[in-house]
Amino acid sequence: MSDLEAREWYLEQEGKIDGLLDRTAPLDQQARQAFDIRNDIRTMARESMVDQVRAGELYGTRPNMTWNEALVKYDGDFSEIIAAAQRSDPVVNAIFGLNPADFLWVRPNIPNPFPSSFTAAGLGTLLGNIMAGNN
Secondary structure, three states, rough: HHHHHHHHHHHHHHHHHHHHHHOOHHHHHHHHHHHHHHHHHHHHHHOOOOOOOHHHHHHOOOOOOOOHHHHHOOOOOHHHHHHHHHOOOOHHHHHOOOOHHHHHHHOOOOOOOOOOOOHHHHHHHHHHHHHHHOO
C-alpha cells in the first residue's frame, strides 16, 4: 500500500487498541498488551509501506520502544503506558500531511490533545524551519 495508506491504516488500528485489551487482566498486563499491540501495528504499517527507504528512516528515528524503555519513560505508570499506546506521533503524522484530529472518530474515549488551530501543514513548516536552523 502507499505510504499514506499505511499511515492511515496505522492510525485506524491504533484507535482500536483500547477495545482489544483484556479488561479482566491486571493493569500491568493490560499495559503490556497495549504496548505490544502498538509495536505490532507500527511494524506492520512500516513493512507495508511502498517506500522502504522511508520506512527504514522511521525505524531509525522513531524505533519501537522496548518494554523496559516504556517502564522508564512512564515511571512504571501502567495507565500512562496504556494511554501512550493510543497516542500517535504528531511529527510522523505531519510528515504524511495528516491531522491526528481527523482520526479521533476511531478513538471515542480519547480527548483531542490538539488545539482547534492545529494543522499538520503548520507543524510540518515548523519542523522544517527547526531542521534548517531557522528557529
